[in-house]
Amino acid sequence: MPVINRIADFAEDMTAWRRHLHTIPELSFDCPKTAAFIKERLQEFGVDEIHEGIAQTGIVAIINGRGAGKTIGLRADFDALPIEEATGVDYASTHAGKMHACGHDGHTAMLLGAAKYMVETRNFAGRVALIFQPAEEEGGGAQVMCAEGMMDRFDISEVYGIHNLPGADEGAFYTRPGAIMAAVDSFTITINGRGGHGAMPHETADPVVAACGMVTAIQTIISRNVHSGAEKVISVTQIHTGSASNVIPDTAMINGTVRTFDKETRDTIIKRMTEIVQGQAASYGVEAELDYEEGYPATINSDAQTAFAAGVARSLVGADMVEDEFAKVAGAEDFSYMLEERPGSYLFLGAGAGAGLHHPKYNFNDAISPVGASFFAQLVEQMQPAVK
Template sequence: MPNLPEIDAATPELQAIFRDLHAHPEIGFEEVRTSGIVAGKLRDFGFDEVHEGIAKTGVVGILRGKGQGNRRVGLRADMDALPIDETSGLDYASQNPGRMHACGHDGHTTMLLGAAKYLSASRNFDGTAVFIFQPAEEGLGGARGMIADGLFQRFPVDEVYGMHNQPNGKPGRATIRKGAAMAGASFFDISVTGKGSHAAMPQQSRDALVVASALVGQFQTILGRNLPPLESGVLSVTQIHAGSAYNVVPETATLAGTVRFFKPEVRDLMQTRMREICAGLALAHGVQIQIDFREIFDVLLNDDALSEEWMAAAADVIGAENMTDNAEPMTGSEDFADMLQQVPGAYGNLGHAGTVPLHNPGFVLDPGILPVGASIYARLIERRLPLETTA
């Protein structure tokens, strides 16, 4: 079947919601306006329960079907934006300086609201649908915050599903990977403390900037000379800060970045070598180096059987010929992985006409994806909580 007709009919409303959310982006744990809109829409749709303030700005909606079944299925969308200045040129571009929906979470939220509107009107399922609107996905621990606030104790589910837009220029195509689908990630912060001096007399210094630069180069040897060739990992230094004047050798420098991995032992290897390189350069240059790691994302592990169910729901909407279950693992990370550590489920990707990459200031989410994603979410509930009919 194509998009559900009732959802297609609601497309103008969905586009209006999407444009409004896009124009008013909020970053992690600051989604006060966004979560208020979500909660208000769920109440307008006639949800049985709407709970706010979970992990500060998270929202959970409870919807009971016509049947009296005990099974419960969760659907999740993220709500936060990124600290980016938008350059898309859209007539509904961000009105909040330094804030942009550059990852399409406004679209994810809208798609789940579209499914919520349809299912609340039809209730053509047996059991309970749990709608999870999560804050702070972009590295701030929103999923872990909701879990710590008792998400799955207060609102238990038997399985949970999520979805991400994919700006690959292939609208109407969907992909999923069983097992390890997205990388885990550690963030690291490094401080180098040496001895400052006049730039004309560098022999009097212990140059923190030189050491920081050496660290960047040395870290790049870890993957090529320590990681087995058939294993996967990514180590990226994304920040380096030092100095404040033309004529001063800086006394301190800081670095930051990420480590990505699909196996904990690969993460441990990379972190161990980074610590060893820091210790070696500290000794060689007579400086102090402090390195700290923060475990931000788990590896996203899709359940094999539930990946098939996600595919089946998507195939109902876009056709089986537009599905693939052997997508390459993605080295990007997604904190829905934390929910999958608690409850089995699956997370897929839905292609759209856009081609500007995620997290780019010119990113544009194709609004044509909205009724498609909403229909897939709705079909997941109808398929996983089927309402028995009598002849």
């Protein structure tokens, strides 16, 4: 895999950084050990500014280039997951019930590698803002960093991010203009009826039958209310009710998830689900409440920035290793909040064979770290060549 020679020189350092981070996984916003390690490396490299405490443990570091130009944001997430690790590696998690099962340790190592190189060479104009973000998995750290004014405070003009992709060709890049990852919402429907004896249903207002009717009706939103060409998912994942075979319960609960790629589809689903819950409740003689929680919005890549990023990737790894019309992914990513504030692009970097993301046996492939670091550096250098 072609990489910048100087970055290849310290590939072993990147592996060591990543594996240390793997031993100290931390969750959500509470990542003091991780943030401290990142700060120590940035100080060693000699970045020009380090700003801490953004979204609690987030960091933005600034590297000044040679000559005037805009500020390009490069982002790495660094939180872990509440999973008990089962990899058996000698650098496994030392924090019980927590592990880096999504590769955020690797993302951080890639950005640190790019930082080390760019401080040494400064072969670009303008500035680079290195964004180290907590709480991608839970809490929306990107949203909080943006809400705290990060984009304006550091005058960030564009923003870019990478996520590793197990099962895809090692060192290959995958992206697309427009929506690349879904908005993720969740819903809970609480049904209150009137319970009674299972042999005397006429004396009850049965929440079980009402729940079944609602689940069936909710599925018609996809087939009858949303354009057939729109990509969307509604999955009912839980129904909880009852305690005995001869007792009609008082209550029932329905829970599920919704994935969409555009606001119009999302709004239609919310409207129709509200109407269905109210209408079905009335028809079954029960009361029902819909709690619909909008999560991360869709991750929408800017056209021009994605075309440029794909071109940078092709110059690095070759045209046959870049897919710039990659299929949309129904998973979600809070980098979407950054893309709502600034143009930019999100790319996947193939990690080769191995366990999938969020699996207890997942382990980041250190071989791709120099590729990701080289991409970040090349992106900056090609976008804003240094002033001679």
